[in-house]
Amino acid sequence: KAGVTQTPRYLIKTRGQQVTLSCSPISGHRSVSWYQQTPGQGLQFLFEYFSETQRNKGNFPGRFSGRQFSNSRSEMNVSTLELGDSALYLCASSSQTGINEQFFGPGTRLTVL
Amino acid sequence: AQSVAQPEDQVNVAEGNPLTVKCTYSVSGNPYLFWYVQYPNRGLQFLLKYITGDNLVKGSYGFEAEFNKSQTSFHLKKPSALVSDSALYFCAVRDYQTGANNLFFGTGTRLTVIP
Numbered sequence: 250k251a252g253v254t255q256t257p258r259y260l261i262k263t264r265g266q267q268v269t270l271s272c273s274p275i276s277g278h279r280s281v282s283w284y285q286q287t288p289g290q291g292l293q294f295l296f297e298y299f300s301e302t303q304r305n306k307g308n309f310p311g312r313f314s315g316r317q318f319s320n321s322r323s324e325m326n327v328s329t330l331e332l333g334d335s336a337l338y339l340c341a342s343s344s345q346t347g348i349n350e351q352f353f354g355p356g357t358r359l360t361v362l
Numbered sequence: 363a364q365s366v367a368q369p370e371d372q373v374n375v376a377e378g379n380p381l382t383v384k385c386t387y388s389v390s391g392n393p394y395l396f397w398y399v400q401y402p403n404r405g406l407q408f409l410l411k412y413i414t415g416d417n418l419v420k421g422s423y424g425f426e427a428e429f430n431k432s433q434t435s436f437h438l439k440k441p442s443a444l445v446s447d448s449a450l451y452f453c454a455v456r457d458y459q460t461g462a463n464n465l466f467f468g469t470g471t472r473l474t475v476i477p
Contacts, residue, residue, distance in 0.1 A: 253405070280463050282463060282464055282465075284465075284467075291467060291468075291469045291470065292452065292467035292470075293467075294464040294465065294466070297463050297464050299463070304463070305463065305464050307464070339405055339406065341406075343463065350396060350408045350411050351408070351463075351465065352408065353398070353405035353406040353407070353408075354405050355403075355404055355405045356404075356405050
């Protein structure tokens with residue numbers, strides 16, 4: 250089975266721009282979660298999608314948004330980029346809620362200049 | 363509120379010696395506990411989980427963890443460390459009662475195994 254894939258792997262943007270990151274979960278997984286990883290704040294939960302519905306959201310401003318498609322692929326969008334948005338963005342998929350572990354993709358490294 | 367604490371930013375151990383990476387948790391209900399490892403420029407890899415049952419959980423690459431409810435701890439252990447175990451280790455918790463699927467992570471512990 251192919252793992253979680255994320256595209257692109259690296260991105261460089263300037264302040265004020267917007268960016269869209271993509272995540273393809275493991276085949277058959279319907280839950281996709283997004284996390285932001287920074288040296289200062291560590292790993293923080295952004296949001297989770299299940300069957301095209303956002304089920305849970307972390308404490309991030311409205312500039313951060315996401316969606317999930319019928320094939321479970323997910324995108325996250327960050328508008329009006331700020332320098333502090335520079336981070337590794339990780340996507341994780343799981344087959345269902347509760348006891349199953351999440352499988353993480355390699356991440357997208359976003360640098361905001 | 364749910365949280366995880368990893369009290370040590372850095373753990374150094376000699377190759378062949380046993381290793382322990384500490385984790386304590388706080389949740390309102392019963393916890394689901396996880397350990398992940400991260401190698402440089404990579405995503406997180408799942409090592410093991412505790413859901414219920416036996417307090418000693420065995421996972422990938424020879425790692426195991428012991429769930430201690432009275433001490434609210436879930437320490438990661440390995441009997442004999444390898445140089446290739448050097449990486450960043452994260453403990454995470456999911457709150458059973460909320461039903462939410464997201465994980466709350468600790469700040470991570472960097473393990474260095476010295477040859």
